[in-house]
Amino acid sequence: MARVDLDGNPIKPLTICMIGAGGFIGSHLCEKLMSETPHKVLALDVYNDKIRHLLDPEGLPWNGRIQFHRINIKHDSRLEGLIKMSDLTINLAAICTPADYNTRPLDTIYSNFIDALPVVKYCSENNKRLIHFSTCEVYGKTIGCFLPKDSPLRQDPDYYVLKEDVSPCIFGPIEKQRWSYACAKQLIERLIYAEGAENGLEFTIVRPFNWIGPRMDFIPGIDGPSEGVPRVLACFSNALLRREQLKLVDGGQSQRTFIYIKDAIEAVLLMIENPARANGHIFNVGNPNNEVTVRQLAEMMTEIYVKVSGEPALEVPTVDISSKEFYGEGYDDSDKRIPDMTIINKQLGWNPKTSLWDLLDSTLTYQHRTYAEAIKKTMSKATASK
Numbered sequence: 001m002a003r004v005d006l007d008g009n010p011i012k013p014l015t016i017c018m019i020g021a022g023g024f025i026g027s028h029l030c031e032k033l034m035s036e037t038p039h040k041v042l043a044l045d046v047y048n049d050k051i052r053h054l055l056d057p058e059g060l061p062w063n064g065r066i067q068f069h070r071i072n073i074k075h076d077s078r079l080e081g082l083i084k085m086s087d088l089t090i091n092l093a094a095i096c097t098p099a100d101y102n103t104r105p106l107d108t109i110y111s112n113f114i115d116a117l118p119v120v121k122y123c124s125e126n127n128k129r130l131i132h133f134s135t136c137e138v139y140g141k142t143i144g145c146f147l148p149k150d151s152p153l154r155q156d157p158d159y160y161v162l163k164e165d166v167s168p169c170i171f172g173p174i175e176k177q178r179w180s181y182a183c184a185k186q187l188i189e190r191l192i193y194a195e196g197a198e199n200g201l202e203f204t205i206v207r208p209f210n211w212i213g214p215r216m217d218f219i220p221g222i223d224g225p226s227e228g229v230p231r232v233l234a235c236f237s238n239a240l241l242r243r244e245q246l247k248l249v250d251g252g253q254s255q256r257t258f259i260y261i262k263d264a265i266e267a268v269l270l271m272i273e274n275p276a277r278a279n280g281h282i283f284n285v286g287n288p289n290n291e292v293t294v295r296q297l298a299e300m301m302t303e304i305y306v307k308v309s310g311e312p313a314l315e316v317p318t319v320d321i322s323s324k325e326f327y328g329e330g331y332d333d334s335d336k337r338i339p340d341m342t343i344i345n346k347q348l349g350w351n352p353k354t355s356l357w358d359l360l361d362s363t364l365t366y367q368h369r370t371y372a373e374a375i376k377k378t379m380s381k382a383t384a385s386k
């Protein structure tokens, strides 16, 4: 049966230039495009470990529909040609790990702003559609967090729900370099918007709110550097796998809403296949029903991991740590992130489905299956060499 868009029109097969296709989100998007659509993907990245299972030249039903190009977009003259060959460009490439924002601020700004410039320019000059990945961090802190602790207004959604077309972007001072990422993302959003307004660029901007699931980041010492600090899902998974305490930065009081990667990918597919409804829009993509403090996240992951691994929890499963000790000088944090869903609901009729418990259950089952043996081996080697 012919696939149709939300308005009942048949969907034409597209060629998609996906930059950063080898990362967490890219790998899930490639998987979805291969298994459920006829679209072709030119997959650009410096790594391909997370999509290698899709690239096998023989024996896969989508044989030939995905092509990997090992390209660093900072300096590769093939970029424009690949964008020209495609109907649509999706840019996911970025440094997007908080541990880097205040320790490698220059790389962070270059990656999220300067390196994205040619992509925007080539799309605009060649009249190609662009879906650009920004972040919920462009909102920064909520207005509510500046109110007195006992102010009843803190309970009023107007003071904390984040709306694409209404909410201000509130960052900390320049010396809090944590905000360099958010600021670079905000400026590239403004540039894309201006290209749309002045030169007619067809664009969609995505603001992901803590998408999590299998293949997110790395487990230090197993498939990433031993001293590396990934995002919170991988930090907590690593601690659980090693039977270490989960570290709560500044007491784990910050709040986040987490969404299952597979729900979020459904939203991206709707944007890809419904350009008339998605062009010119900025979309929050998150799950407002899955809000927890980081402390509650740690407790829930501990409880689920006991069930998944069959091993009892540590007597004291968490430990508090200061942000200075964990991330270094210049760290700051978003206090609370609840996405408003009005625009994406209206344009694409999309809603997230998976509860936090269910998404952590499937993700920790994957983490245990993928890493438990490897961790046991490295830990027993380390003990033997003592």
Ligand SMILES: NC(=O)c1ccc[n+]([C@@H]2O[C@H](COP(=O)([O-])OP(=O)(O)OC[C@H]3O[C@@H](n4cnc5c(N)ncnc54)[C@H](O)[C@@H]3O)[C@@H](O)[C@H]2O)c1
Residues within 6 Å of the ligand: 019, 020, 021, 022, 023, 024, 025, 026, 044, 045, 046, 047, 071, 072, 073, 074, 091, 092, 093, 094, 095, 096, 111, 115, 133, 134, 135, 136, 137, 207, 208, 209, 210, 211, 212, 217
């Ligand atoms: N995962 C989330 O919850 C989340 C939240 C907010 C924003 N985002 C945004 O979504 C995008 C993808 O995030 P992710 O979670 O998949 O991160 P990721 O780090 O897993 O993926 C990014 C990919 O981009 C590649 N890349 C970086 N610089 C490159 C370059 N110069 N040339 C070629 N490839 C390069 C990396 O190798 C990596 O594979 C990023 O722009 C990020 O800022 C993600």
Ligand SMILES: O=c1ccn([C@@H]2O[C@H](COP(=O)(O)OP(=O)(O)O[C@H]3OC[C@@H](O)[C@H](O)[C@H]3O)[C@@H](O)[C@H]2O)c(=O)[nH]1
Residues within 6 Å of the ligand: 096, 097, 098, 134, 135, 136, 137, 208, 210, 230, 231, 232, 233, 235, 236, 247, 248, 249, 250, 252, 254, 256, 294, 333, 334
């Ligand atoms: O071991 C840890 C790791 C992290 N944390 C805390 O957990 C919270 C979430 O941290 P993450 O590393 O997942 O990153 P954040 O939610 O702060 O930002 C992320 O969200 C939006 C995206 O653009 C980026 O991928 C990233 O910046 C923060 O409050 C952090 O301080 C811990 O308490 N312990």
